[in-house]
Amino acid sequence: MASKNSPTAILSGVGWLTQFASGVLKGLADRGWTDEDIHSLVTDKGLARMGLCIDGFVAAFRRTFVSSYDSLTGSFAWEVDYDESLSGKFEDRDTGTIHRVTGHATDENFPDNRTRKRLVTGKIIFLPSDSLESLRLQIASRGLVFARPKELIDFARAFPSPMLDDQLPIVAAGQFSIGGNLLLYLSRHCKERALDFVVVGPKNNLQGLWRFLVLDK
DSSP states (O other): OOOTTSHHHHHHHHHHHHHHHHHHHHHHHHTTOOHHHHHHTTSGGGHHHHHHHHHHHHHHTOOOOOOEEETTTTEEEEEEESSSOHHHHTTTOOTTSOOEEOTTOSTTTSOOOOOSEEEEEEEEEEOOSOOHHHHHHHHHTTTEEEOOHHHHHHHHHHSOTTTTGGGOOEEETTOOOTTSOEEEEEEEETTEEEEEEEEOOTTOOOTTOOEEEEEEO
16 A cells, blocks of 8 residues: 555545645536636635635535444543533533533633644543652553543543443543542433532541543653
């Protein structure tokens, strides 16, 4: 198989770009664009419009990620929408994803400046109760990091009940609330999933909540 830098791949790419450019030119001409209008796209005046065209083209070809679980490795893959607010993530909740939500789960308490939709991979791991700093060092040595609330919430949405129910509660230990000592975790009350909070003590004791959602770095 040819590599991405082989002559075959390069020629194929050039051919595709030529075909694409021809299609764009024909499409613009069919919509009444003159040669002068088309030429304006490659000038400084056309940069903003060209940027919109590129964004639209990329969005049209954006891959749709399908959540998955590999039973051999215990690894999950799911999509996280970092542009979506925490309140927005709860609009479509039901008993199978997250039905009850603590009032502490707000963007003000758990701000996140990351953007875009991204595919993440991770695992649920069990660790003996210990200080968070000690646990953080343990998972860092494995090339992992603790998940934050947005990853945990979209994880619950990607794998609805009854999946994961025997693994609950699952803690998102990657982010404390602003000005507080709260962590969010996914639990189950009766037949309903809930996003609840746990108060972490002065010694970072997790009070027996030992399962964590961790992500590959």
